[in-house]
Amino acid sequence: xxxxxxxxxxxxxxxxxxxxxxxxxxxxxxxxxxxxxxxxxxxxxxxxxxxxxxxxxxxxxxxxxxxxxxxxxxxxxxxxxxxxxxxxxxxxxxxxxxxxxxxxxxxxxxxxxxxxxxxxxxxxxxxxxxxxxxxxxxxxxxxxxxxxxxxxxxxxxxxxxxxxxxxxxxxxxxxxxxxxxxxxxxxxxxxxxxxxxxxxxxxxxxxxxxxxxxxxxxxxxxxxxxxxxxxxxxxxxxxxxxxxxxxxxxxxxxxxxxxxxxxxxxxxxxxxxxxxxxxxxxxxxxxxxxxxxxxxxxxxxxxxxxxxxxxxxxxxxxxxxxxxxxxxxxxxxxxxxxxxxxxxxxxxxxxxxxxxxxxxxxxxxxxxxxxxxxxxxxxxxxxxxxxxxxxxxxxxxxxxxxxxxxxxxxxxxxxxxxxxxxxxx
Amino acid sequence: xxxxxxxxxxxxxxxxxxxxxxxxxxxxxxxxxxxxxxxxxxxxxxxxxxxxxxxxxxxxxxxxxxxxxxxxxxxxxxxxxxxxxxxxxxxxxxxxxxxxxxxxxxxxxxxxxxxxxxxxxxxxxxxxxxxxxxxxxxx
Numbered sequence: 001x002x003x004x005x006x007x008x009x010x011x012x013x014x015x016x017x018x019x020x021x022x023x024x025x026x027x028x029x030x031x032x033x034x035x036x037x038x039x040x041x042x043x044x045x046x047x048x049x050x051x052x053x054x055x056x057x058x059x060x061x062x063x064x065x066x067x068x069x070x071x072x073x074x075x076x077x078x079x080x081x082x083x084x085x086x087x088x089x090x091x092x093x094x095x096x097x098x099x100x101x102x103x104x105x106x107x108x109x110x111x112x113x114x115x116x117x118x119x120x121x122x123x124x125x126x127x128x129x130x131x132x133x134x135x136x137x138x139x140x141x142x143x144x145x146x147x148x149x150x151x152x153x154x155x156x157x158x159x160x161x162x163x164x165x166x167x168x169x170x171x172x173x174x175x176x177x178x179x180x181x182x183x184x185x186x187x188x189x190x191x192x193x194x195x196x197x198x199x200x201x202x203x204x205x206x207x208x209x210x211x212x213x214x215x216x217x218x219x220x221x222x223x224x225x226x227x228x229x230x231x232x233x234x235x236x237x238x239x240x241x242x243x244x245x246x247x248x249x250x251x252x253x254x255x256x257x258x259x260x261x262x263x264x265x266x267x268x269x270x271x272x273x274x275x276x277x278x279x280x281x282x283x284x285x286x287x288x289x290x291x292x293x294x295x296x297x298x299x300x301x302x303x304x305x306x307x308x309x310x311x312x313x314x315x316x317x318x319x320x321x322x323x324x325x326x327x328x329x330x331x332x333x334x335x336x337x338x339x340x341x342x343x344x345x346x347x348x349x350x351x352x353x354x355x356x357x358x359x360x361x362x363x364x365x366x367x368x369x370x371x372x373x374x375x376x377x378x379x380x381x382x383x384x385x386x387x388x389x390x391x392x393x394x395x396x397x398x399x400x401x402x403x404x405x406x407x408x409x410x411x412x413x414x415x416x417x418x419x420x421x422x423x424x425x
Numbered sequence: 426x427x428x429x430x431x432x433x434x435x436x437x438x439x440x441x442x443x444x445x446x447x448x449x450x451x452x453x454x455x456x457x458x459x460x461x462x463x464x465x466x467x468x469x470x471x472x473x474x475x476x477x478x479x480x481x482x483x484x485x486x487x488x489x490x491x492x493x494x495x496x497x498x499x500x501x502x503x504x505x506x507x508x509x510x511x512x513x514x515x516x517x518x519x520x521x522x523x524x525x526x527x528x529x530x531x532x533x534x535x536x537x538x539x540x541x542x543x544x545x546x547x548x549x550x551x552x553x554x555x556x557x558x559x560x561x562x563x564x
Contacts, residue, residue: 005515008513008514008515009515009518009519011513011515011516012511012513012515012516012518012519013519015512015516016464016516016519016520112463216512219510222465222510223465223466223510224465225465226462226465226466227463227464227465230462230463230465231463253539253540253541258549272540276468276469276508280468
């Protein structure tokens, strides 16, 4: 192996092991910031030693043992020998004595729970959404601050700051390293799921930015979702989120044209959808439904996405079912945007008049006043109903509201087409 | 990026029909598969029956010719595969290295081709084919 080969191998080992090492240390130290610091120390040691000694047989256990020893050393050296730390030191020593087999057992048995605790604490409500995302990608995903910065198009120091501040906030608030239970658990879990989906969407929805890092963000969110599904297999919403992300990710290759222009779902070449991801997504959805979770927001969204995935052609889409699923979703998360989506599904299922009825009820909605998709959708229904003058006005309004040049062009084209077809023109 | 880890067990080329690994080996392998799954990297996996239960179709002279297994001339044959999604080739190799494989086994690590790996003309040819597929599906 050359030096760069071994460094690549160490990187790979680190990617696989680091979350588990941090999680194990965090349980012992009850401090996520310190845990990450000592885990990093262990990595530095590995980078010094492994090129000479070779990579040990059980690199995870080696990293954990090294990090523990570092923690003990540092606590002693810094004379942070308050009673608490003494106790902590003894506990760590007792824990680490003897013991590769012991360590293995710890790694195998408890690490899952530790990792889940680490996920929960990284997504703790005491942190801002941005901090939750950064901390999750850093501690669980093992991304560098540079990678996170590139993915979110912010300067690297901003990300470092966010992470430092997040760790401080957790320490100051005395957030316990625990598994939330009872009614608290559902709320905390939904915060975790929201963070993962935010990461996924950041990668999926973006049209600008670093070409390499954006898809990597989706892959990372998917990986974290799959890990979470193993850590909390009894939670239907986790499988719902995984299903939603798998199926959306299956459309990657189909969602942009040769010139990079976005291709809408119904116009996509379905032969380019990734059938492996669709199968995985449908299986995850089945798992969620088998757990009795057919009514959670992520499971419902996954079920809607699945309707599209199951249709071999756009014409075969089960719009009645999609409309029904949206009706349930809008009850669960009352939002004008979800209602607008429902209107589209209803129009596909029952015709433009039924869709228009729903959309007309939304035109006074304050939060949609500057939302270009409202006049765009309404214009589409009106055009289909032959009310061309009204349609033209709506398309022009949509064109004036959108900030996307391609979208504006499309809306102006539709306005012109409506105007040409109109008898009053 | 996606990688296939292709399991090549020496001796499998001449294994009798119905040959299966012993329970102990399966238990160890299940633990490994579980580790892949828990790490969120496993996309798919399968084990294959021995070649003595399969067939080869060759195309010498432009005509398909079927040969039933076993394939005595084959030096190595596949026993199964894992498809994983990882960040680097090094990570795929690290996962392969952790497999509780036997003395007689080799794992070949191969990257899965994505459409974006191809030059533009190949992409275009492939997308034409895909369009054809979806059109024939519409009828």
